[in-house]
Amino acid sequence: MSVGLCAPVGAVVNEVGTNCCGFLSSLLRQSSPMFATPLTVTIPSVELLRIPCFLRRWNCVLQAGGDSCSRGAGGCADAVYGLLPALQRPALGAARARRPRAGPGGKDLSRGKGGLPALPAASARGKAGRRPGPPERNPEPERPKGGPDMDRPWFQSYAQGIPHSLDYERTPMTQALARTAREFPDQAALIFIDSKITYRQLDGMANRFANALIDMGVKPGDRVAMLMPNMPQLVAAVYGAWRAGAVVVMNNPLYTDVELEYQFNNSGSTHLVAIDLICPRMIALRPKTRIQNLVVAHIRDHLKFPKKQLLPIVAKDKHRKIPPTPNVHEWTDLLKKYPPTDPRVPVDFDGLACLQYTGGTTGVSKGVMLTHANLSKNVQQIVAWFPGFNKGEINHLGVLPIFHSFGLTCCMNICVWMGWTDVLIPRPEPQAILEAIHKHKINFFPAVPTMYVGVLNHPEASKFDLTSIKGCFSGAAPLPVEVIKEFEAKTGSQICEGYGLSETSPVATTNPYRGKTKVGSIGL
Incomplete structure (x- = not known):
């Protein structure tokens, strides 16, 4: 038996990396415990080494062939699911x-x-x-009677109290920030090193930056690029750009100039907010792009005395002074110049909010188009899936990069929606993570497997109190069973593995919190 998987496997690997392995494995498990005859799976030659050997356990033969697939992830998922009839045992029976x-x-x-x-x-x-x-075809078996959900068996694995469907609020994240600022004005919104920014202050910063962008000529639909690690300016700049009606373009500050030049031009970005350490490069790159104005953000901008004054002296590698340059603006100067009043630019809930560039593992990076509805509804889904984490009561660890879709939703937007305190970690190193959990009594800790492994393997991990953690969400790669057991034993917290991709804003499935979970599963 031979099944060609060139298009779906190539595209799924392209979009979600090794996550497709568990995805395809789950499809094979739905077929039969072991194929009676070898199943030949044809995949692109360039992807052959990226598919794990789990196929061998299913009596499958890998066959290289074809080119990389450029189809969208949604279409590829449909294509993979379309193979299921060919993978069922009746097909083998027909062959016999x-x-x-x-x-x-x-x-x-x-x-x-x-x-x-x-x-x-x-x-x-x-x-x-x-x-x-x-x-x-054989007539479909009569569905068991007893309720409308009997034909949806996955509902049986939902945790108690989880709704089967949601009535979504048509509330864009810009309005969610304004609402949270009214409900929890003095609640710490962001903690960064030694500084605390309340929701009232964050709301004002977003308005000030929105007014600055409008004065620079930004109009609804214009692209404003971001190039920073997790720091307060990134959160305020994103919400300020949205309030100006702009589309936010998220970029990885670790990218090379060639990669950034492509993304700036591909997105049509006209304004850029960047950390000072890479601004000299961006000033040199600007003539090759459509970028007109560049805003410089320093790590020291929102620190307290004396760290703010000492950082340029004792940590010269973390600060760079930018000489006066035409159309290059200091972040703090803009906040002082413009008022904290809402510019009241209409935000279309179904309009484009963000261009989220993918990893580009098999080609150039692609800008995924996410609407305000995509971002808002995905947050509402996550909130419904994790009951018991009340508004204004949670300390959240913002260690996932916000320029990535995982961090955008699960580190920034969910905190704004719920009025949580987001402890920002610019470099996700085990020591910094442990210190933040211990010092700020972190309750919610979304991360990727390498971060959990790094925390557990740190030589001084036993010196830090991790028992404040109540919920964890892991994605981007499979999490080893041993890590799950050891982490849950040390913290008492459940780790919920999930799956997502940039096109789904990004969370698509996850194991139930306080419900039935399956190790190695991407959940429901």
């Missing part, structure tokens, strides 16, 4: 049914003259000698 029929003397009755397949008898051809069409 076509074995040669032995007649007298061992003659093969299934072959005609010259060894060609024999035609069916006239009576089997139907009226006017027509050949029969495809065999009729």
Whole structure:
């Protein structure tokens, strides 16, 4: 039996990396415990080394062939699911049914003259000698009675109290920030090193920056690029750009100039907010792009005395003074110059909010178009899936990069929606993570497997109190069983593994919190 997986596997690997391995493995498990005949899986040559050996356990043969697929992830998922009928055991049974029929003397009755397949008898051809069409499908079994959800068995694995569907608020994240600022004005919104920024202050910073962008000529639909690690300016700049009606373009500050030049031009970015350490490069790169104005953000901008004054002296590698340059603005100067009043630019809930560039593992990075509705509804889904984390009561660890879709939703937007305190970590190193959990009594800790492994393997991990953690969400790669058990034993917190991709804003599935979970599963 041979099944060509060139397009779906290539694209899924392209979009979600090794996550496709668990995805494809789960599809194979839905078929049969072990194929009776080898299943030949054809995948692109360039992806052959990226598919793990789990296929061998399923009596599959990897066959290279074809080119990289450029289809969208949604279409690829449909394509993979479309293979399921071919992977079911009945197909193998049909193959067995076509074995040669032995007649007298061992003659093969299934072959005609010259060894060609024999035609069916006239009576089997139907009226006017027509050949029969495809065999009729067996009628669908009668669904069990007892409620509208009986044909959706996954609901049985939902944690108690989780709704089966949601009535979504049509509230963009800009309005969510304004609402949270009214409900929790003095609640710490952001903690960065030694500084605390309340929701009232964050709301004002976003308005000031929005007014600055409008004065620079930004109009609704214009692209404003971000190039920073997790720091207060990134959060305020994103919400300020949205309030100016702009589309935010998230970029990785670790990218090379060639990669950034492509993303700036591909997105049509006209304004850029960047950390000072890479601003000299961006000033030199600007003539090759459409960027008109550049805003410089320093790590020291929102620190307290004396760290703010000492950082340029004792940590010279973390500060760079930018000489006066035309159309290059200091972040703090803009906040002082413009008022904290809402510019009241209408925000279309179904309009484009963000261009989220993918990793580009098999080609150039692609800008995923996410609407305000995508971002808002994904946050609402996550909030409903994790009950018990009340508004204004949670300390959240913002260690996932916000320029990535995982961090954008699960580190920034969810905190703004819920009025949580977001402790920003610019460099996700184990020491910094442990110190932040211990010092700020972190309750919610979304991360990737390498971060959990780094925390557990740190030589001084036992010196830090991790028992304040109540919920964890892991994605981007499979989490080893041993890590899950050890982490849950040390913290008492459940780790919920999930799956997502940039196109889904990004969370698509996750194991139930306080419900039935399956190790190695991407959840529901």
